Amino acid sequence: MTTQxxxxxxxxxxxxxQRAPIVMVDTFFRADDECxxxxxxxxxxxxxxxxxxxxxxxxxxxIAQSAxxxxxxxxxxLGEEPKLGFIGEVKKCKIVRLPRVGEFMxxxxxxxxxxxxxxxxxxxxxxxxxxxxxxxxxxFIQA
Amino acid sequence: MLVTDYYKVEKVTCTDGVYTxxxxxxxxxxxxxxxxxxxxxxxxVCNIQMIKECAEEILGKSLFMNNLQLCRLTTLITPxxxxxxxxxxxxxxxxxxxxLKGSIGMADETYLxxxxxxxxx
Numbered sequence: 001m002t003t004q005x006x007x008x009x010x011x012x013x014x015x016x017x018q019r020a021p022i023v024m025v026d027t028f029f030r031a032d033d034e035c036x037x038x039x040x041x042x043x044x045x046x047x048x049x050x051x052x053x054x055x056x057x058x059x060x061x062x063i064a065q066s067a068x069x070x071x072x073x074x075x076x077x078l079g080e081e082p083k084l085g086f087i088g089e090v091k092k093c094k095i096v097r098l099p100r101v102g103e104f105m106x107x108x109x110x111x112x113x114x115x116x117x118x119x120x121x122x123x124x125x126x127x128x129x130x131x132x133x134x135x136x137x138x139x140f141i142q143a
Numbered sequence: 144m145l146v147t148d149y150y151k152v153e154k155v156t157c158t159d160g161v162y163t164x165x166x167x168x169x170x171x172x173x174x175x176x177x178x179x180x181x182x183x184x185x186x187x188v189c190n191i192q193m194i195k196e197c198a199e200e201i202l203g204k205s206l207f208m209n210n211l212q213l214c215r216l217t218t219l220i221t222p223x224x225x226x227x228x229x230x231x232x233x234x235x236x237x238x239x240x241x242x243l244k245g246s247i248g249m250a251d252e253t254y255l256x257x258x259x260x261x262x263x264x
Contacts, residue, residue, distance in 0.1 A: 019179070019180050020176065020177050021173055021174065021176065021177055023177065047146060047174065048188075050145055055145055056191075056208045057145065057191060057192045058188075060188045060191070061186065061188040064187070089214065089216065090187075090211055091212070091214075092213075093211035093214075094209065094210055094211075095208070095209050095210075096209070
């Protein structure tokens, strides 16, 4: 894993249209044509945190916004604004455990298919070396 | 409710094991400040959570959705275009696993459908 991120915190706003209180990605490590690495520091102030854990919608939204950031990275390198992206489908989303406040989620994304404005991504979410969630998602990016 | 003031249950009915929650979406919910600024769209994950919370109420238990098998989001839901929605839930338990089928729609239309397995938290 690359340790030096390309973008952190509000710099991610160059890649995603979501804003507080529903920003679920705060680190963008890298991207190439097929893969990207993102992350999120789990803080108690997170709208999806309850009893010291980031609940399921937070984990799934983190994956969705990671995909949005991935989709927004290329336009960003070309000096364009991020586009609105919507989840079309969530599939085979297995959550082993919920991440806890204070933990850092590191997410690896891979594009497994692309057609007509729909991107199919596979994601794996880690805390340190432990896989805590895996998921497939179809994302529509608004032209 | 995980996301404060996201929705309000207006009415609950149950026919042949299918629970129907008539729900009002609250356009004043803080989540819309960021999703998206000036253009409120109900986050898919909040709608999934809403179905889970209906299931928790039916069972009187806290649940962990550890296996979301499939969720299709076919219509964009906003609190402006869809101020009221119907959440339909069926739930069956076997060997400690709760099998949930849920949908969000209105009348004959379905905006989101969901199949998931949950365990007691």
